[in-house]
Structures are given as structure tokens and as C-alpha cells.
Amino acid sequence: MIQVEKIDTFSGHRDCVYALEKSGDKHRFFSAGGDGFVVRWNLQKPDVGELIAKVTNSVYAMAYVPKENHLWIAQNQEGIHVIDLETKKEIRSLKLASALYFDIQFYDNQAFVAGSDGVISVIDVESFAFRKHLKAADVSVRCLAINPIERELAAGYSDNTIKIFDLKNFELKKVIPAHNNSVFTIKYSPDFTLLLSGSRDARLKVWNAEQDYKQEEEIVAHTFAINHLAFSPDGHRFVTCSMDKSIKVWDASQFKLLKVIDRARHAGHGTSVNKVWWSDYEQQIVSCSDDRTVSVWQLHE
Numbered sequence: 001m002i003q004v005e006k007i008d009t010f011s012g013h014r015d016c017v018y019a020l021e022k023s024g025d026k027h028r029f030f031s032a033g034g035d036g037f038v039v040r041w042n043l044q045k046p047d048v049g050e051l052i053a054k055v056t057n058s059v060y061a062m063a064y065v066p067k068e069n070h071l072w073i074a075q076n077q078e079g080i081h082v083i084d085l086e087t088k089k090e091i092r093s094l095k096l097a098s099a100l101y102f103d104i105q106f107y108d109n110q111a112f113v114a115g116s117d118g119v120i121s122v123i124d125v126e127s128f129a130f131r132k133h134l135k136a137a138d139v140s141v142r143c144l145a146i147n148p149i150e151r152e153l154a155a156g157y158s159d160n161t162i163k164i165f166d167l168k169n170f171e172l173k174k175v176i177p178a179h180n181n182s183v184f185t186i187k188y189s190p191d192f193t194l195l196l197s198g199s200r201d202a203r204l205k206v207w208n209a210e211q212d213y214k215q216e217e218e219i220v221a222h223t224f225a226i227n228h229l230a231f232s233p234d235g236h237r238f239v240t241c242s243m244d245k246s247i248k249v250w251d252a253s254q255f256k257l258l259k260v261i262d263r264a265r266h267a268g269h270g271t272s273v274n275k276v277w278w279s280d281y282e283q284q285i286v287s288c289s290d291d292r293t294v295s296v297w298q299l300h301e
Helices: none
Strands: 003-010 017-022 028-033 037-042 050-054 059-065 070-075 079-084 089-095 101-107 110-115 119-124 129-135 141-147 152-157 161-166 172-177 183-188 194-199 203-208 214-220 226-231 237-242 247-251 257-261 273-278 285-289 294-300
Touching: 017 273, 017 285, 028 059, 028 285, 050 070, 050 079, 059 110, 070 101, 110 141, 119 141, 152 183, 152 194, 161 183, 194 226, 203 226, 237 273, 247 285
Parallel strands: 017 059, 059 101, 101 141, 141 183, 183 226, 226 273
Antiparallel strands: 003 294, 017 028, 028 037, 037 050, 059 070, 070 079, 079 089, 101 110, 110 119, 119 129, 141 152, 152 161, 161 172, 183 194, 194 203, 203 214, 226 237, 237 247, 247 257, 273 285, 285 294
């Protein structure tokens, strides 16, 4: 039996918290949200938040670049800000279209930024210049995932599809009619054989990346939208989080539900859980919510 221990709740954000991102230290991570604050937290020293940056508009997406120790922040309606984490200074910024930005992923010295204008902006990391704009729909690109083995970029859209692009020539390879509503989250399994997707339709689906994305599983996983999912560091489990205020822990090979973390049983979040991150530090699970808090959970067997 898995037991859940709530380690702590980090408070300090003044609005909904939408984004979580790793740092170069496994016990530290970043959060950002509607207040434009980007905060660094330390899992070893609970509730001591350090303000890294403050932007004018809300932040839905961040990405950490280990080689340079930089944090990329996507400010809605504005664009990309790059923070040097040694100095906590902004070293670069790039104006993008006036849109919302939902995800940032990196591959081969390129950044991919998903926008509400239907565009995936491809940015050269070194020159900080646009390489390409991928536009395959007029609706929001909500999430991105990179498959370095097949050299593919998967993108989830508000038109209920997952679109697969070739990372060599950026051509659209495949359109998967995936869900009955917007695709909010996609993740490749750690071995890149499967692609998992979660949607506003509350369903979790599993696609075989080695067999032309044939559907393997469909699970009614939550009662409202699935906002995000994340794998454990060892790849044996994953977590989903939802607008239904719950976090669910799953077995990654059988896709069986192992545990529900919610308000009634574990003093969980009071409103929509927007992101989850499964840290290397003592295998702790971190979640953030519309309730303006970040919570930390530990599983015990």
C-alpha cells in the first residue's frame, strides 16, 4: 500500500501558480504564475522562496538550460526572457507575437515555444534568432514533447489533435485526432516508445510511437480536465493533475491507478492543480494550483 505524506506547502505567490521547472540542483525548483513572479524554492529549507525575476504579465511556461545555467521565461503577450541564474539578471529578451505561451522545449540547440496563435516558434539558442515558425492550425498549441530517437516533435492543440513534426526538416508528418477536447499535456515515456496525452475531456490516452502512434490505451482518468502529467525519475510511475483538484499516481507499465492525492484525504489543493513535477530529491512530487500554493508530497510504500 502506498501512503502519502504531505511534506510542505509553499505560499507567497499572489495569484494562481501555473508553472514548475527544475533547476541545476535537484533540491531546488522554480515556480511562476499569474502574478509574474518567478520564485526559486529549496526542498531542503521549506517555504523559503527566493524571487528570481518579476515580469509584468502572467507566466505559463519556463525552461531550464543546464549548460548555461539559464532560465527561459515565457511572458504572456510579450515573449521570452532569459535569466542568468548566477547573477539573477536578465541577459536576453525576444519579443514574440502578442499571444499566450504554454510550453517551451529544447532540442539540438533550438528552443520550441508553443503559442495561442497556433504558432510554434523555433529559436536558435546561441544566436537567439528565429529559425522557423511552424503553423499547422489557427488554434492554441497547448503542449510540446520531443522524441530525440525518432527526431520528432509532438504538439497538442486546442483542435483536439496531436500533430507530429519532423525535427530534421520541420515538416508535418502526422495528425492524430486524439481527443474530444483540447489536448493540454503530452509526454513521451522515458524510453520514447510511448506518447501519453491528457485532455480537457478528462481522458488519458497512450499512443505507440514505434507503430505510427497507434492508440494503446484510453482511460477516464479524472472528472475534469487533465492539466499536466509527469514521469517519476525511474520511469516506473507517472502522475496526472486535474481541474478536479486531485493528483493521481499511476503505474507506467500497466496504467493502473495507484493513489489519489486530494483535499479530503491528504489536505490537497482547494482548486485546479495546474502542474506536477516529480523531483530527483527523495522522489518528492511537487504540485501547483489556482489556490496560489505549491505543495510537496512524499510517497511511502
